[in-house]
Amino acid sequence: MKRIITFGTFDLFHVGHANLFERAAAMGDTLIVGVSTDDLNADKKGRTPIYSFADRVKIISSLRYVDLCFAEESLEKKSEYLRHYQADILVMGDDWKGRFDHLKDICDVVYLERTPSVSTTEIIEVITSK
Ligand code: C2G
Numbered sequence: 001m002k003r004i005i006t007f008g009t010f011d012l013f014h015v016g017h018a019n020l021f022e023r024a025a026a027m028g029d030t031l032i033v034g035v036s037t038d039d040l041n042a043d044k045k046g047r048t049p050i051y052s053f054a055d056r057v058k059i060i061s062s063l064r065y066v067d068l069c070f071a072e073e074s075l076e077k078k079s080e081y082l083r084h085y086q087a088d089i090l091v092m093g094d095d096w097k098g099r100f101d102h103l104k105d106i107c108d109v110v111y112l113e114r115t116p117s118v119s120t121t122e123i124i125e126v127i128t129s130k
Pocket residue numbers: 007008009010011016017020036044072075091092093094095096113114115116117118119120
């Protein structure tokens with residue numbers, strides 16, 4: 001039984017997120033998702049997510065690719081999360097390429113190509129410019 005883990009904010013859930021989950025789920029038997037808290041996202045991106053943590057968890061938990069969600073409270077706690085959830089593979093989009101290579105002593109680390117031409121930031125820009 002292979003356990004796959006991934007992390008992200010997944011704000012304004014879009015097809016890039018779905019493609020990542022689809023490919024990550026196909027790599028193993030169980031897909032576990034660490035969903036960034038509102039505070040962590042504010043730290044990472046300098047803004048509060050449009051969708052609250054509770055709403056993002058509700059959307060992500062309802063996807064057939066996803067078996068389990070938990071709160072990602074800090075980027076620094078990754079090794080703790082990987083051990084706690086007994087992850088075999090950490091999967092991230094390639095905008096994070098190299099950033100988690102130090103975790104390769106705990107599990108495999110794989111970066112998948114991002115889906116081109118879609119991002120939460122761009123969606124916000126398009127909507128606010130209308
Ligand atoms: N993603 C993708 N294609 C896109 C947009 C996003 O494959 N067009 C992927 C990202 O590469 C990431 C995941 O979807 O792996 C979630 O994206 P974000 O919500 O932007 O995640 P981020 O806030 O960068 O959080 O611990 C790491 C993080 O918490 C990552």
